[in-house]
Amino acid sequence: MDQELIRQRELFKKRALAQPTVEKRKLKTSSELDKPSKKPKPAPKVKESSSSASFDYKTAQGSSQYKFGILAKIVNFMKKRHQDADFYPLSLDEILDETNQLDIGNKNKHWLATEALPNNQKLVQSEEDGEKKYVYKPKYNIRDRKALLNLLKRNDLNGSGGVLMDDVDESLPNAAAAISKLGDNIVTVTRPNDKKKILFYNDKDSTFKVDEEFTKLWRGVSVEGQDEKKIEEYLEKQGITSLQDMGLKKVMPSQKRKKNAGNRRFKKHNDHLAGVLQDYGELKASKADK
Numbered sequence: 001m002d003q004e005l006i007r008q009r010e011l012f013k014k015r016a017l018a019q020p021t022v023e024k025r026k027l028k029t030s031s032e033l034d035k036p037s038k039k040p041k042p043a044p045k046v047k048e049s050s051s052s053a054s055f056d057y058k059t060a061q062g063s064s065q066y067k068f069g070i071l072a073k074i075v076n077f078m079k080k081r082h083q084d085a086d087f088y089p090l091s092l093d094e095i096l097d098e099t100n101q102l103d104i105g106n107k108n109k110h111w112l113a114t115e116a117l118p119n120n121q122k123l124v125q126s127e128e129d130g131e132k133k134y135v136y137k138p139k140y141n142i143r144d145r146k147a148l149l150n151l152l153k154r155n156d157l158n159g160s161g162g163v164l165m166d167d168v169d170e171s172l173p174n175a176a177a178a179i180s181k182l183g184d185n186i187v188t189v190t191r192p193n194d195k196k197k198i199l200f201y202n203d204k205d206s207t208f209k210v211d212e213e214f215t216k217l218w219r220g221v222s223v224e225g226q227d228e229k230k231i232e233e234y235l236e237k238q239g240i241t242s243l244q245d246m247g248l249k250k251v252m253p254s255q256k257r258k259k260n261a262g263n264r265r266f267k268k269h270n271d272h273l274a275g276v277l278q279d280y281g282e283l284k285a286s287k288a289d290k
Helices: 002-018 030-034 050-054 057-083 092-098 106-116 145-158 165-171 175-185 212-220 228-237 280-289
Strands: 123-128 131-136 186-190 197-201
Touching (some): 057 106
Antiparallel strands (some): 186 197
């Protein structure tokens, strides 16, 4: 009987261990709910390297565009002043006041005063009463139509060619009116590749009238499809010799003639025995005479 009870007890334990059990959670009281919950500590921040923190590409790009926008506005303003015949210089503060840019900040103002304006190729810096001032520097230093005509004459004499109309508009105030008053003293040619106008001096002393008969003959001659050899053969048949070998001939340097060996002078030795020694040929001749 006792063994039967022990066996049943062991079976009961085995069944109890085999069945899963669910733990009942302890409900929080109202006092525990009112207490604030502890927040987790934030993770420590990793310090950025100085190179990545000191340079931001987007910020630097935007600041450089802003700075050069200020400079472009100043240069365009100074160019317009020059074209309106305002040649007196202005200080940096006066330029910023005229262009409505007084709020640019000390850093950008320092950049303009020390780097941008002094190094700009379109501005000339001068100093008056200890203050730096600036004027516009055009392509050509011309301020009236007489100066323009002298420039074209000089280019014509030197063979430098014409002057671009765009450069004249930049350099000469009221350029269109000045060119109109000069009239036929100037010849305007439009360049075919970019349609830009070029001004040339019209030298009236070199103009001559060609007879209409020669003009007709010139226009009547067609050389289309003819190469240089065929044109040369045609000229020879007509009794006209073409120019050839127009290049400079190379002159060969003349060779120096060698001097005769008989005229050479040899260095004399035993000069200190000149009164004692006697020439062997002379001595032999004197003995033969005796």
